[in-house]
Amino acid sequence: MARRTRCLALACLLAVLLPVQALAYNQNRVATDESGRPLRIEGSVVVVEPDIELSLVTAGGMQEPRREWSETARRLYPVAVAAFLEAGGTARKPDFDIRDDLPPRSRLGQVVRLNEAVATSIAVYTRSGSHLATKGRRLDWTLGPGVEELRAATGADYALFTYIRDSYASDGRKAMRVFGLLAGLAMGGLVDVGGGQQLGVATLVDLRTGQVVWFNLISNQSGDLRNAEGADATVQQMLMGLPL
Template structure:
């Protein structure tokens, strides 16, 4: 029964690690990583892609800095983002399969739900390794100088369920500054000489080869102005989050 709690904890750690990576890296908006072939060239997408149900939540940042989830905003983003993501990938020459959604009654024992959580754990490891750097004093020894991660052979079940060659997993947390918080930011500038912070968009996306389990592409997005509440904003976010992914030549 601990799995739901661990899932929530994993989500919190995922968001916190993403922010930590960006803060340490400076003004970095995206952090694209791509696996390479034996010749050292970035892997191209050779096959079809399925969008796995995106983990998205939108919130309003209140005066005190707490984030209050907003159901109507979240529902809009969960509708608009997949459409924008499909359009973005198709424009890059990538073939798409119908989106995959977990059954509403899929419990913690469901293998495909467990695969979704495993992907979050691997993304967390990628972020923590990125934060540690690639020098010999930090990070994982076997990851120095290369992008080499896998979800293992269990991904075959998702391939059987979708018929796709790759799965795209997406995690987005987006917050928007309330009127009260905006006023407090002005006060902070005047009285404290600095910004106390406002809404932020944090996105993670990973593309997994369902034939091998290999994570072939991964991206971290941090955006102070991104907005998933309308179609134009969803297209902008999809374009930023899915950058660097290329289909194979035809």
């Protein structure tokens, strides 16, 4: 529960950072070697249990988590990721499930928490106008040698972490949205109270060095993780630019 609360805070932060006017947004980054060439995956990948939560947006704009939807998405998303990696010829290790009772202060717990913090920093400091002086636009971030714990547990060379928050407008919210648009047009403007939104962030970490070799941040006003077709579409965007 604490882990999902932290990631919900991450999703809220991303919502603030992303362009409000954008119907779809994608920001992927690939780390480079010493000569400036993009790195490529050389080895096997483990998909860490994705942190996904789906919600219903009520007429008043509140988000109500839907357990059944979320469980469906957590089952479908890894299957779509596996198909994506296999199509790219990437070797895979069995998916790694994070124990519900994993102590936050354990080595593995610390790696998961650290990746969340680093992913947030990348989202903030790789935006235009927010680059750190010591990094510029380069993807130059690391989780440190502690990732060896995850490598020992999975046997993989890379770990793929994913966080997604997806929401869907209720019938009442859809009606409110139409009413707002019509009222705005009547007053000579445009008022959109908003509906559902899909926010996601993913990182690929080299478990031999701790380096973040790839990062992506997405935002959509469409998409549906409640069915296999929608999960495939989300994966195609979520893993765009993955250095296969």
